[in-house]
Amino acid sequence: MLDLVKVAAQMGTVGQLIRQGAIANQQKQTRALAVLTAMAENLEHYRQALQEWGESFPFNAAEPLESLTVKHTVPPAPRAHTIFATDGSQIAPSHHEIAYCYLINVGRVAIAYGQSQRPHLDSVPQLVYDPDELERSRGWGLTIEDWLRYRRTQAEMLALVELLHTQHAKAPSLALVDGSLIFWAWESLPSMVREELLRPILAAWDQLRAKRVPLVGYVSASRSHETVNFLRLGVCPYPEPNCALHCGQGSSTVLEVTRDRPPCHVFDALRDVLLWQAHLAPQQHSSLWRSRSRILEHYGAHHIYVAYLHGGSEVVRLExxxxxxQDADLWQRAVSLTAAQIQKGRGYPVALAEAHNLAVVRGSDRQRFFALLERELIKAGHWHVAPSPKEQRKRQSIV
Structure with missing residues (x-):
């Protein structure tokens, strides 16, 4: 049981630290806006520097495709349109339960606006009992939790395309998923594992491309620094921004100029959303930026681009x-329909919220799931079916 009285005694320090961080971020935000404006006057120079020296950077910086200071107004959404969305959740395997299996549940939503059709709302559960698969993941150096999360991401993408095939939308459509389309953690996976996860997803995206249905990864409360990191070029004091040479370990110049910190670290901890929150007004979006994440080398024609949209209640990252x-019509549709979803949901897309509600596995669902599994095991002849003593005891309490 959590003792809130003891927790409350520690809250004062936390509040002070948060306030200090907010003041520091505001100062960095002001500096970043000034650098953004200055760099816009010589953008091509900085883009060339990024392309030439980006491999030496110890950080990931995106490449802008337009002027840094441009602000686009969100176009109005067509009256008749269709939104497809998926989200997922899972029950992780546990050695303390009656069977070592896992469940992935994907919520699927298709909402047709202005077409006199009822929304499609359902969930697709996938029960997996495959000891060999779980053993393989351990052999690859992955935890069961990581492997399950990666498989859930894959299931969400495949379920989205399957939903499009079954609904046959006639109006302009948008495919929407919650979270990033850049699978950052997959970069370090063994190549055979990465291909097993990524290949079906890219094939599904090929189908979206053939149907001309734009795909958007909606990232709320993004912690990305990709666009802010591009501004580091604007404060670099060296004629060539070679991080490995000037600011790497053992460099003699780093101590003289920066007193142990590279000059570009003035933007440390400043997230992209804070920069664009200060630059954009509601119902405006930034220019597109090309991400330079290394995992995207495996994406082929599906390389990911990002932009920031001020939806009113927050600035969100669109991928x-x-x-x-590269298709003006598809990009404008993606922005307008996403912004319309934010407005309809009063701050968060309706379709994603509904997909989440359909996917989430609550405590009562988990209990019924294992009760159903226990019944089936008994029917199959397994008479000694019960959780481990530890799990049974945790479910009881003397309080």
């Missing part, structure tokens, strides 16, 4: 494949 970013 789209290259074929959406």
């Amino acid at each position: 789209v494949p290259q074929w959406v970013a």
Whole structure:
């Protein structure tokens, strides 16, 4: 049981630290806006520097495709349109339960606006009992939790495309998923594992491209620094921004100029959303930026581009494949329909909220799931079916 009285005694320190951090971020935000404006006057120079020296950077910086200071007004959404969305959750395997299996549950939503159709709302559960698969994941150096999360991401993407095939939308459509389309953690996976996860997803995206349905990864409360990191070039004092040479370990110049910290670290901890929150007004979005994450080398024609949209209650990160970013009609549709979803949901897309509600596995669902599994095991002849003594005891209390 949590003792809130003891917790409350520690809250004062936390509040002070948060306030100090907010003041520091505001100062960095002001500095970043000034650098953004200055760099816009010589943008091509900085883009060339990024392309030439980016491999030496110890950070990931995105590449802008337009003027840094441009602000686009969100176009109005067509009256008739269709939104497809998926989200997922899971029950992780546990050695303390009656069977070592896992469940992935994907919520699917299709909402047709202005077409006199009822919304499609359902969930697709996938029960997996495959000891060999779980053993393989351990052999690859992955935890069961990581492997399950990666498989859930894959299931969400495949369920989205399957939903499009069954609904046959006639009006302009948008495919929406919660979270990033850049699978950052997959970069360090063994190549065979990465291909097993990524290949079906890219094939599904090929189908979206053929149907001309734009795909958007909606990232709320993004912690990305990709666009802010590009501004580091604007404060670098060296004629060539070679981080490995000037600011790497053992460099003699780093101590003289920065007193143990590289000059570009003035933007440390400043997230992209804070920069664009200060630059954009509600119902405006930034220019598109090309992400330079290394995992995208494996995406082929689906390289990911990003932009920031001020939806009113927050600035959100939108991620789209290259074929959406390079098609003006698809990109404008993606922005307008996403913004319309934010307005309809009073701050968060309706379709994503509904997909989440359909996917989430609550405590009562978990109990019924294992009760159903226990019944089936007994029917199959397993008479000694019960959780471990530890798990049984944890479910009881003397309080």
